[in-house]
Amino acid sequence: MTPKERWLAVLSRQAPDRVPMDYWSTPEFSAKLIRHLGLSSRSEAALAAELRGPAHDNTLKPIEGHALLLQALDLLHVDYVISVGPEYIGPPTPPDTDIYGIRYRTIDYGLGEYSEAVSHPLAEYNSVEEIEDKYTWPSDDWWDYSSIPQQIEGWERHPIRGGGSEPFLLYKNLRGDEQAMMDLALNPEIVEYCLEKLFNAAYTRTLRIYEAIPGKVNITYVAEDMGGQDNLMFSKKHIRRFLLPGMKRIADLARQAGAYVFHHNDGNCRSILPEMIAEVGIDVLNPIQWRSKGMEREALKADFGAQLVFHGGMDNQYTLPFGSVAEVEQEVADNLRILGEGGGYILAPCHNIQPVSPPENIVAMYRAGYELGWS
Secondary structure: OOHHHHHHHHHOOOOOOEOOEOOOEOHHHHHHHHHHOOOOOOOHHHHHHHHOOOOOOOOEOOOHHHHHHHHHHHHOOOOOOEEEOOEEOOOOOOOOEOOOOOEEEEEEOOOOEEEEEOOOOOOOOOOHHHHHHHOOOOOHHHEEOOOHHHHOOOOOOOOEEEEEEOHHHHHHHHHOHHHHHHHHHHOHHHHHHHHHHHHHHHHHHHHHHHHHOOOOOOEEEEOOOOEOOOOEOOOHHHHHHHHHHHHHHHHHHHHHOOOEEEEEOOOOOHHHHHHHHHHHOOOEEEOOOOOOOOOOHHHHHHHHOOOOEEEEEEOOOOHHHHOOHHHHHHHHHHHHHHOOOOOOEEEEEOOOEOOOOOHHHHHHHHHHHHHHOEO
8 A cells, every 4th residue: 555545544543554654753863763774874963954844744745855855765664654734924023933923042951952932912911902902913924826737746655734822822823832821710801812813824724735636634632631640721611612622623624624633642641532432533643652640541542542643652751762773663562452442543753762862773663663664
């Protein structure tokens, strides 16, 4: 099977020739992997700089800069996803600032770097009226969708991801993390107003992507990080009020376009899963952070395996960064046995692979998945 056929077989509850495998990583680790496989003699820093793209973009784009990484993934039999989207043509933004006016700073943590929001343009406002009077939201016309058909040319063998939403992640950058969480209880009208704006923008962009390549989008990413290590970070009351209706709207649009709803939800999100399934209609759950209390694989499979495809499950807290090759191989076998029982599993790291992870462990993960995953 091709990677796309393999993914679609799992998503439609058919039997693939083998369990598909996906790849999520930081640019720093991808550079390390390329060097480890002997595909380039360039420095890891130079490769990482070339690979670095927009934050929170965990799929690969069909552009020249990723050629070496795609070669590495092909060697490892990875069934990677191609992500498509519009090009920004709106007003120029100041350095290190996005279209919402959020300014970012690059944080160096030794092995790599990430961008952190350091200004929050809506933090100073205390009412919806103030925001309406003093803040200008980005326009839907700031995006050009005409290049999307060309973005998928030559990539017919791979699943295509497009559209989706993750509005609270953006809301907390607009308001600041602490204020955003307090708003749920103290300023619900601000939360509802802003999330409606953000969900509407996500809906419009998603619809226009579907219109640009009708019937070609296979996966739409409907995400929100709700779980901590031990339990939900939000109350169910707030999830039901502020998030589920907008997420359902995006998910309904995806189904109308023939796309599957890929739901990313970190940590222990178990207690909200019945509503995510029944109310939103998610098809795939990622990342299966099974070391979180309450996210044990056996129970997840028993309770939700008939309704969800599981994506991820290769632990990023211990096994991949600090475990031995033998432990990695055993976890692959365990995931195939538990999460893959009767189908419905896509093997992948749980979150982006971090640069602390030895490349030997990642090669071992994909080698074991390829050897053990055949039907």
